[in-house]
Amino acid sequence: MIADGLVLAAVGVWAAMGVWVSVTDLRDAIIPRRVCWVGGGAVAALLAAAAGVAGDPLRLGWAAAAAASVGLVLEVVYRRWPGKIGFGDVRLIIVNSLLAGWWGLPWAWWALCAGALAEWPVAIAAIIRHGRTAQVRWAPGLVIGTAAIVTWQLWTQGPT
Template sequence: MGGWAGAVTVLLTAAAVGLLPPLLRALPEPVTSSGGTGPGYRSLADGRTVLTHTLAAAVAVLVVLLAVPGALRPLWWPLLACGVAAAVVDARSTWIPRQLCWAGWALGVPAAAAALLLGTGRPQLLAAATGAVAAAALFWLAWRISRGGIGFADVRIAPLVGLAAGSLGPLGWWWSLLLGTALGAVVALLRRTLGRPGPTPYAPALVAGPFLAALLAPLAG
C-alpha cells in the first residue's frame, strides 16, 4: 500500500516547481517596516528561479525517496513542497513569502493523516509534531533575543523543518537543526569574506538541515 506515497511525494514536489512562478506573479508586493517596497516577487518568476527550484527539488525528493522510510515520507511533504520553494525565493531575494509558509502549515494536516494511513505509529507522529512546535518555539526565541538577527520569516518556516526533522527521532531533530545552523554560519562567513553586502539568506541552510541529517543517519549507527 505504501507505494503510492513515493508517487505522491514526487508529484507534489513537481507541482510545487510548476506553481511557484504563477504564485510569485500573483503575490502582493510586501512593504518593509521603513515603508520601502519588497524584493519584486514578479521579477523572480523567471527561468533562473525555475531552474534553481527544479535542481533543488530533484535533489531533495531523491534524498527522501532513498533515506526516509515510506510511512514517514508524507511528513516531509510540507518541507518538499513549500520549504524548498521558500528557500529558493530566499536565496534569490532574502525574502520568504508568508503565503508559502501558511500553505506548508496547512499541508501538515493531510500529511499527518497520510502518515497514519501508511502505518506511522502515534509515538512517531507525536515526535514529528513535537519537533515542529519545538523548532518554531526555538526560532521564535532566537528572533526575540537577536532583535532582528534572524528574520521572522525563518520562524514561520521552522515548523516545516521541525516536522520533517522530528520524523527522524530526537537525535535526528537535533542533527537537522545543528547542521542547518552550521551551514548557515558557513555561508554567512563566506559572504563576509567575499565582501558581499546585505543580509544572508538563512532559509536554504535551514531547509537543507533535515535532508543532510537523513543522509548522515546511517553513519551515526
C-alpha cells in the first residue's frame, strides 16, 4: 500500500510538471530545463522509494533503462537534426519515459508514440499553414500521450 502511494505521488508530480511545461511551451516556445530536471528527480526519487518499499529494485532498473534507451535515441536525433527537435523536448521525453518505464521498457516507447500521435493534428495544421518552417510545440502532445499510457497502466496493472 505504501509503494502504491509513492507511485501515485510520482504520477502526481509528473502531471504537475507536465501541465507546467505544456503551458510554458505553448506560451513561450520553451520547455524549462529546471522544471524538467527537478520534476524528473522527484519522480525518480519517488519511484526509487516505491521500489525499495515493494522490495523490487529491478523495476526501478527497468524504468531507468527505458529512460536511457529513449533518451539515447533522441540524443542522436537531436544531434543529427537539431532544427527538428529541441533539447527541451528530449528532456521532457526522458522524464516521461522514466515514469512510463515503471511498467516495463516497451511502455516508454508506447508513451513516445502516443505523444507523437496526439500532436500530429496540430503539427499537420502548422505545416499546412506555414510550410516547412513551421514550429510545433510538442510538449502538450507528449504529455497527453504519456498520460494516456500511464492511465492505462494504472487501470490495468495498478501502481505496483
